[in-house]
Amino acid sequence: MRKSCWSGCIWPNLAARYIYRWLLFVLGLLGATIIAAGTVLFWIKRRQSNLREFGRATRLVYRVIETLNIAAITGLLVACLGFFWANRLLPMNLPDRAGWEITAFFAIWLVTAVHAALLPATRVWAQQYWLFAVFVCYYRSLIYGLPANISFITRFRGHGRNFLWSSAQ
Numbered sequence: 345m346r347k348s349c350w351s352g353c354i355w356p357n358l359a360a361r362y363i364y365r366w367l368l369f370v371l372g373l374l375g376a377t378i379i380a381a382g383t384v385l386f387w388i389k390r391r392q393s394n395l396r397e398f399g400r401a402t403r404l405v406y407r408v409i410e411t412l413n414i415a416a417i418t419g420l421l422v423a424c425l426g427f428f429w430a431n432r433l434l435p436m437n438l439p440d441r442a443g444w445e446i447t448a449f450f451a452i453w454l455v456t457a458v459h460a461a462l463l464p465a466t467r468v469w470a471q472q473y474w475l476f477a478v479f480v481c482y483y484r485s486l487i488y489g490l491p492a493n494i495s496f497i498t499r500f501r502g503h504g505r506n507f508l509w510s511s512a513q
Contacts, residue, residue, distance in 0.1 A: 380417045387413055411460045418472035419456030425479040426452035432483075 391406050398405045430448035434441055460468045
């Protein structure tokens with residue numbers, strides 16, 4: 345018996361397309377993580393060598409490198425999410441809307457770089473990752489139109505429904 349092209353050809357191709365996209369997405373995240381970890385480990389190794397390779401400016405140079413690492417790794421995460429926020433929050437009829445979104449991206453990235461320059465590095469890493477996590481959580485509520493003060497726990501009613509997907513009715 346011969347299979348129709350619909351069941352034999354199209355559905356496997358559609359499934360493979362989505363699996364392939366998710367695989368590329370996960371591998372891209374893994375590559376970015378490897379690059380970020382390598383950058384931080386290289387900086388730590390160079391700083392611990394105590395070579396005084398830049399003379400009296402060695403301490404300042406390493407602080408600038410540390411600030412740039414933080415701005416490039418966590419600052420870009422926060423700025424990308426800030427770009428998505430600007431995309432959702434700016435009015436649709438705003439003249440040069442795309443330019444304002446790009447301006448928001450670079451402004452947020454600049455603010456994270458200044459934040460990294462002014463505070464100790466260990467605090468900045470934690471604060472910017474927390475800021476990223478909060479942006480992610482509130483962005484979901486911005487997309488789906490849920491109030492930001494409704495959490496997973498307040499939506500759980502315990503009536504046999506899955507609390508992650510139950511709505512706040």
